[in-house]
Amino acid sequence: MSDFWSMGGYGFYVWTSYALFLVLLGWDALAPRIRERAALRAAQARQRREAARQKT
Structure with missing residues (x-):
């Protein structure tokens, strides 16, 4: 086995x-x-920013 x-x-x-x-x-x-999750998080953050910008 050691061989x-x-x-x-x-x-x-x-x-x-x-x-x-x-x-x-x-x-x-x-x-x-990992890259896909990061891209999805970035897209969701972008959507939230756009939604907040449209409310004001």
Whole structure:
């Protein structure tokens, strides 16, 4: 089993690569959602400002 984890001396690089890949894959999945929420919040704030401006 330790041979599996060490991978002939390259285990650190291999497992680091896998971990980095998973982190980037997660970020790639979450980033558009984060940007979409921010854009929606900005649009809602703009609508509220416009509505308040029209009332006065």
